[in-house]
Amino acid sequence: MHPQKNTSHKLLKSINQQKVLQLIYTAGSISRVELAQKTGLSQQTVTNIVNRLLEEGVVYEGEHLPLEAGSGRKRIQLYVNSSNFYVIGIELAGKYIRGSICDFRPEVLYSAERRTEKYLNSEHLLQLLGEVIEELLDQSPDVARTRGIGVSVQGLVDSREGVLLRTPGIGFERIPVRAVLEQKYELPVYLENDANLLALNENMNGSLSDSVENITLKFDYGIGGAIVSEKRLISGSTFVAGEFGHVKAFTGKDAHLCLCGGVGCLTTLLSISGLGVTTGYTLDSLARAYHNGDEEVVRMYGAMVDALATTLSNAVTFLNPDRVLLTGRVLTAVRKDILSILTEKVQNNIPLTSRGVKLIHMERMPDETLLAARLVLKHVFEVPLEALGI
Ligand SMILES: [Zn+2]
Structure with missing residues (x-):
């Protein structure tokens, strides 16, 4: 096969898989028939994708529900195996770094924290951040099933490059947090400013959802x-x-x-x-x-x-x-x-x-480690349309 054709075939396969996965995740539960209807993919393609996801343990089959009254046919609901995969959410604040390991629901399974009066320099900050992440990875039920690290920052962030621009206590200094963490832990890392993250979350499913x-x-x-x-x-x-x-x-x-x-x-x-x-x-x-x-x-x-x-x-x-x-x-x-x-x-x-x-x-600010965990989940289930230039 022509190498370029091979690449685009692989890309299409991964986009179709993400479409299916995203639908199962956002719907809570869904049948193969509905998946085919909503994605516009053929029944056979959906079946192939679902079989692959079942094999990897990403989704599971639930209860059998009657397709329609009196038809006698059954439909099987599919669910994302949310308790089987994990993400790390971090709150990077002026005087502390707090993190949680969460499952995909997301629910917090374990939290860790390091406190300091002031970050002495970028190395000090990265060292404390590393300590929190390592404690969380130690507590992860399965490191191989941990899918990423999200960081909510009380400071200025270049979220596209994953670089801290201004950090409390350190001031204006570019700290390439994503590059450092991705190299060290071989997991995708996402950074966002805390107010932006709160706004995104509230706009998606909170008090600003109708705004x-x-x-x-x-x-x-x-x-x-x-x-x-x-x-x-x-x-x-x-x-x-x-x-x-x-x-x-x-x-x-x-x-x-x-x-x-x-x-x-x-x-x-x-x-x-x-x-x-x-x-x-x-x-x-x-x-x-x-x-x-x-x-x-x-x-x-x-x-x-x-x-x-x-x-x-x-x-x-x-x-x-x-x-x-x-x-x-x-x-x-x-x-x-x-x-x-x-x-x-x-x-x-x-x-x-x-x-x-x-x-x-x-009145009550949400747990920022959970918002940071949701940031990772958003990317885990994202359909990579950007890869197609759409
Ligand atoms: Zn000022």
Whole structure:
């Protein structure tokens, strides 16, 4: 056979297999007849693929259900063997690296964590990351059935190349995490910024599933932002779109110098790290001072809420989203009714034409190691259309 023809035949075979696998996974359970209908493949092709997947233990056959009432024919449902395969999800944060080994459902089977006051340099970070991954691989029920590593990063990431661009504690330094980990563990590795990952997950099957245009903002140790348009993440030309933390938001006595070199950035008071550096307050001590009626803190908190409302109003005016998702520990640390305060201020601030927007608050942030595990699963079941240039 001509080598090129051989290659395209193999590619087509793998695309067909992925199509079948993706359908079984997303449907939960499906019969061979339905698979043929939905993929447009012949019954024989579907049977060949399913036999191969059964042999590899990737799928299994379930209960026999009647095809149609009174027909007497049976159909056999197929399921992905989700408890038989594993992925690793990692949360890379400013002061800790936490990871979980999960099955394909995904459910966490085992977790590991390393803490540090500060990453000394990139080698230190990679060493801690390696320790977490190795502990998880040791606990994996079957290393050969572990299919990839996903990393959620509280920092800036070039997700296409798998490179850290800015890491808490280290700053701007390109750290080629994917290349290092793929070489060491011979597993596919995927990296994504934490806010982007949260936005992707919420858009797929969470609180933004009925939204098309939205912004996700996370106010936690740092500030993270993600912009989604037509259900696609806007990453920007150098993967740093959505950097809301450095929006200029404070003036006068609240305009403090930011680590980025600018003055009055949102993050200088509205992130846990920024608040600590700028004022010495933690979220708890700030809330205590506010509720004790400390005049200066009450005034400063008012300025913080105004800055946040102005930033949100400008973002809504500029991008015209249908939803804005807000999350993170900073948001409700001082006042629990922050969502209604912000909603009122923003709605009064923005043009009439943008007032259809809805602010929503996610109180409990999902387990980031699970989101990172889902990132791997998304790729495991992805149909490689890109390979065809489609
Ligand atoms: Zn800044």
